Amino acid sequence: MIELKGVTKRFGDETAVDAISLTVKPGELCALVGTSGCGKSTTLRMINRLIEHDEGEIHIDGRPIREFDGRLLRRRIGYAIQSTGLFPHWTVARNIGLVPRLLKWPAARVRERVEELMGLLGLPVDQFADRYPAQLSGGQAQRVGVARALAADPDILLMDEPFGALDPITREGLQAELRDLQSRLRKTIVFVTHDMDEALALADRLVVMKAGHIVQQGTPLALLRAPADDFVASLLGGDDRGLKEAAITQVAERMLPLSPRLLPQARVHRDATLRQALAVMFREHADRLAVVDDEAMPIGELSLRRIVGAGRDGSGES
Ligand SMILES: Nc1ncnc2c1ncn2[C@@H]1O[C@H](COP(=O)(O)OP(=O)(O)OP(=O)(O)O)[C@@H](O)[C@H]1O
Numbered sequence: 001m002i003e004l005k006g007v008t009k010r011f012g013d014e015t016a017v018d019a020i021s022l023t024v025k026p027g028e029l030c031a032l033v034g035t036s037g038c039g040k041s042t043t044l045r046m047i048n049r050l051i052e053h054d055e056g057e058i059h060i061d062g063r064p065i066r067e068f069d070g071r072l073l074r075r076r077i078g079y080a081i082q083s084t085g086l087f088p089h090w091t092v093a094r095n096i097g098l099v100p101r102l103l104k105w106p107a108a109r110v111r112e113r114v115e116e117l118m119g120l121l122g123l124p125v126d127q128f129a130d131r132y133p134a135q136l137s138g139g140q141a142q143r144v145g146v147a148r149a150l151a152a153d154p155d156i157l158l159m160d161e162p163f164g165a166l167d168p169i170t171r172e173g174l175q176a177e178l179r180d181l182q183s184r185l186r187k188t189i190v191f192v193t194h195d196m197d198e199a200l201a202l203a204d205r206l207v208v209m210k211a212g213h214i215v216q217q218g219t220p221l222a223l224l225r226a227p228a229d230d231f232v233a234s235l236l237g238g239d240d241r242g243l244k245e246a247a248i249t250q251v252a253e254r255m256l257p258l259s260p261r262l263l264p265q266a267r268v269h270r271d272a273t274l275r276q277a278l279a280v281m282f283r284e285h286a287d288r289l290a291v292v293d294d295e296a297m298p299i300g301e302l303s304l305r306r307i308v309g310a311g312r313d314g315s316g317e318s
Contacts, residue, residue: 001026002047002156002188007056009042016042018212019056024205026155027186031199033235034209040192043209044158047190048077060156075099078149078187082161084141086133092118092144093129099152117147120177138165143174150181157189163198175201196237200224200248208232220248246274246307254307255291255300263298264288270299274307281307 002024009017017039024030032040045051046058049070058065065073078099086095096117097110105113118125121143133141146162163171175198182189182202193199199206200220207217208231216228224245227233237244252270266284268277270291277289281304291300 003059005057029189030205031203038209039212078154078157080149080162082164084145160192263290
């Protein structure tokens with residue numbers, strides 16, 4: 001658990017972070033969003049003491065972070081950043097194994113862990129283990145950075161635009177990996193991103209910052225449905241908010257049981273999002289879809305009315 005209470009950071013005359021309070025519960029993924037310069041990275045770096053806070057308290061698992069030695073604290077907390085911070089004269093494998101080695105894991109266990117992570121992040125060991133950072137693409141280097149952050153299996157991960165330099169396909173792949181990892185390992189994660197779709201897709205708790213303050217926090221759905229002010233509404237996508245809500249709501253939540261009516265030809269998987277279902281409707285010129293399971297067996301149906309939230313109780317379906 002990470003707790004910030006009235007935390008402030010000043011750089012000279014400028015207050016970069018202004019008396020913020022925030023609790024990130026164990027196993028929660030908290031995304032910090034906001035316009036450039038609002039204090040997101042500073043907040044993240046205060047948690048692992050790369051930046052010391054001026055006022056307020058930061059606790060990790062109930063203990064003030066000032067009680068920890070900064071270096072030891074950073075070995076306990078995974079940290080992945082957009083620019084990766086890899087050591088240029090170290091191979092990929094050596095970079096990933098950094099923290100486990102500092103923690104004095106036996107060499108065989110370090111090697112095993114490095115290989116496991118390289119597999120997880122789609123970096124074949126025979127191809128990449130002995131390369132140097134300069135021999136990697138930006139996206140490959142970012143994956144190495146994420147692998148390094150995960151290496152010692154920390155309970156807490158701080159991620160600052162970790163997928164920033166990736167193409168959309170790789171990025172979505174890694175987002176899915178992170179979601180999957182999160183559902184299995186339940187790390188406590190603070191994640192900074194400029195990509196609102198990424199924040200909405202990943203976050204349990206979304207925290208919107210503006211000029212060093214937290215202006216609103218809550219679940220992505222709560223913020224999309226009731227933004228506190230025009231700033232939050234526009235940051236969350238303005239008029240596009242409805243589609244963003246559709247993008248984080250699953251078909252299974254809105255489908256109706258199979259009815260005796262003829263099933264439509266067009267189909268969508270139960271785990272797809274409402275946005276994907278809308279895309280199928282557009283493509284197929286259909287206003288009803290059959291919902292199917294992993295075996296492509298129909299298990300329900302979905303209408304346009306249900307997608308837009310009308311007739312949620314099933315009444316008025318035609
Ligand atoms: N080391 C520093 N010295 C002086 N000012 C700093 C320092 N680090 C950050 N700042 C200032 O503090 C404010 C917050 O910076 P921060 O990097 O936390 O913002 P951010 O929300 O992460 O921005 P971005 O989205 O552009 O990365 C900015 O005005 C920045 O110029």
